[in-house]
Amino acid sequence: MQYYSLGKQSPNVAFKTAAITGQAPDKGLYFPTSIPQLTPEQIERFKTLDKASLAFEVMRPYIGGTIDDVSLQKICKETIDFDFPLVPITKNIQSLELFHGPTLAFKDVGARFMSRCLGYFANAEKKSSYDTTKLASDLTSLQNSNTILVATSGDTGGAVANGFLGVEGVQVIILYPKGKVSLIQELQLTTCGQNITALEVDGSFDDCQAIVKEAFMDVDLNATFHLTSANSINVARWLPQQLYYFFSWQQWVAQYGDNTPMHIVVPSGNFGNICAGMIAKASGLPLGHLVAACNANNVVTRYLKTGNYEVKKSVETISNAMDVGNPSNFVRILEIMQHNFDQLKNGLSSYSYDDEATKSAITRVYNDYGYILDPHGAVAFLAAEALIQEKGYAVILETAHPVKFPEVVEAAIGKKLNIPASVQYLLDKPKQSKPLEANYASFKNWMLGQ
Numbered sequence: 001m002q003y004y005s006l007g008k009q010s011p012n013v014a015f016k017t018a019a020i021t022g023q024a025p026d027k028g029l030y031f032p033t034s035i036p037q038l039t040p041e042q043i044e045r046f047k048t049l050d051k052a053s054l055a056f057e058v059m060r061p062y063i064g065g066t067i068d069d070v071s072l073q074k075i076c077k078e079t080i081d082f083d084f085p086l087v088p089i090t091k092n093i094q095s096l097e098l099f100h101g102p103t104l105a106f107k108d109v110g111a112r113f114m115s116r117c118l119g120y121f122a123n124a125e126k127k128s129s130y131d132t133t134k135l136a137s138d139l140t141s142l143q144n145s146n147t148i149l150v151a152t153s154g155d156t157g158g159a160v161a162n163g164f165l166g167v168e169g170v171q172v173i174i175l176y177p178k179g180k181v182s183l184i185q186e187l188q189l190t191t192c193g194q195n196i197t198a199l200e201v202d203g204s205f206d207d208c209q210a211i212v213k214e215a216f217m218d219v220d221l222n223a224t225f226h227l228t229s230a231n232s233i234n235v236a237r238w239l240p241q242q243l244y245y246f247f248s249w250q251q252w253v254a255q256y257g258d259n260t261p262m263h264i265v266v267p268s269g270n271f272g273n274i275c276a277g278m279i280a281k282a283s284g285l286p287l288g289h290l291v292a293a294c295n296a297n298n299v300v301t302r303y304l305k306t307g308n309y310e311v312k313k314s315v316e317t318i319s320n321a322m323d324v325g326n327p328s329n330f331v332r333i334l335e336i337m338q339h340n341f342d343q344l345k346n347g348l349s350s351y352s353y354d355d356e357a358t359k360s361a362i363t364r365v366y367n368d369y370g371y372i373l374d375p376h377g378a379v380a381f382l383a384a385e386a387l388i389q390e391k392g393y394a395v396i397l398e399t400a401h402p403v404k405f406p407e408v409v410e411a412a413i414g415k416k417l418n419i420p421a422s423v424q425y426l427l428d429k430p431k432q433s434k435p436l437e438a439n440y441a442s443f444k445n446w447m448l449g450q
């Protein structure tokens with residue numbers, strides 16, 4: 001299995017190169033040259049297969065032999081080493097809770113898989129380089145070989161920091177907007193130490209992202225560091241996200257059997273998550289309809305309605321992990337749908353909701369059903385209510401734990417949230433961050449002066 005660039009100018013590469021470089025030289029996203037096809041025998045067996053074996057079997061073709069089987073088994077096992085329960089909210093709507101990982105967000109799956117792959121590649125190189133004449137230069141290039149640079153509005157930073165903590169040969173630099181992430185989110189990305197550095201930018205998420213974008217194009221920085229992005233454009237982060245669609249489907253068929261399709265609503269921002277579901281479906285996993293739930297940043301919702309893809313600057317909302325004006329993974333969705341608008345409309349629907357609707361959904365779902373949604377899950381719940389008018393039932397992906405958005409959720413349900421034991425320990429750890437002005441020059445000075 002190789003990967004081609006959707007920019008169509010760069011040569012095909014193996015998984016390893018795609019994972020290390022993130023993006024192709026022509027700035028296109030990588031896409032598998034063929035989508036592996038599951039056999040009916042596999043699908044049948046998957047119904048009751050343990051999660052780790054299932055993950056290994058699904059991911060193996062995408063790795064294309066660049067990681068040995070024993071190591072890949074270990075990577076898969078570690079990646080999905082927590083629960084993915086399907087929990088009923090109403091009679092017709094269930095929640096696939098993706099927030100039982102270490103940073104309480106679905107991004108843990110992609111970040112953990114990616115970090116372990118890069119760690120594997122860095123170590124494999126080291127092991128094969130005990131030629132002393134080569135060693136010095138290899139170690140220098142290794143030190144610089146993977147500097148992960150990420151801008152975060154909250155969730156990505158924590159998941160990436162946690163995923164990469166202690167991974168040898170990889171340095172992580174996270175830019176986050178000062179005062180604009182929640183307490184738990186900030187602690188998750190500023191208390192790691194070791195190979196993780198948090199830069200607290202005196203500006204907005206857009207400022208952080210602009211700095212990161214400029215860094216990737218900066219000739220001086222790229223001569224010193226091998227910069228890699230850890231967002232869902234990276235295939236090593238994007239592709240493992242399909243795994244929990246399999247886990248959800250296992251639980252669904254156990255309840256309803258084969259003949260009741262599982263329709264899924266995905267809170268979407270950069271569209272990496274839903275696009276992973278679409279690739280699982282394209283490989284033969286029998287999923288029902290897929291729905292992208294969006295906040296006011298609704299370029300895709302509007303596109304499906306009008307046929308006009310009209311990019312707008314992102315606006316701030318309470319479901320801020322979805323505040324994306326121009327979703328990077330949408331090109332991959334078009335590729336899966338063979339750039340055919342009718343096929344796309346058959347395979348994907350989208351609904352959009354504003355903050356007022358989102359807040360009242362959190363209140364109503366808590367009052368009526370005793371279930372606490374986070375703002376992203378609440379947008380998905382609203383879309384699920386629209387979908388079941390036609391389809392009868394739906395699963396929403398609950399992408400983060402409500403405690404990551406305490407101000408909004410506590411105001412909506414009228415009570416304090418309990419901090420889960422798994423993140424309680426963070427409250428005693430000291431925050432370590434480097435304040436940074438919101439301009440590229442300050443960032444570059446800091447990088448080169450390190």
Ligand SMILES: *Cc1c(COP(=O)(O)O)cnc(C)c1O
Pocket residue numbers: 105106107155156232267268269270271272273274321322376399400
């Ligand atoms: C990142 C994130 C999303 C959006 O996921 P995409 O893959 O970018 O569409 C939704 N909800 C939460 C909580 C997130 O952290």
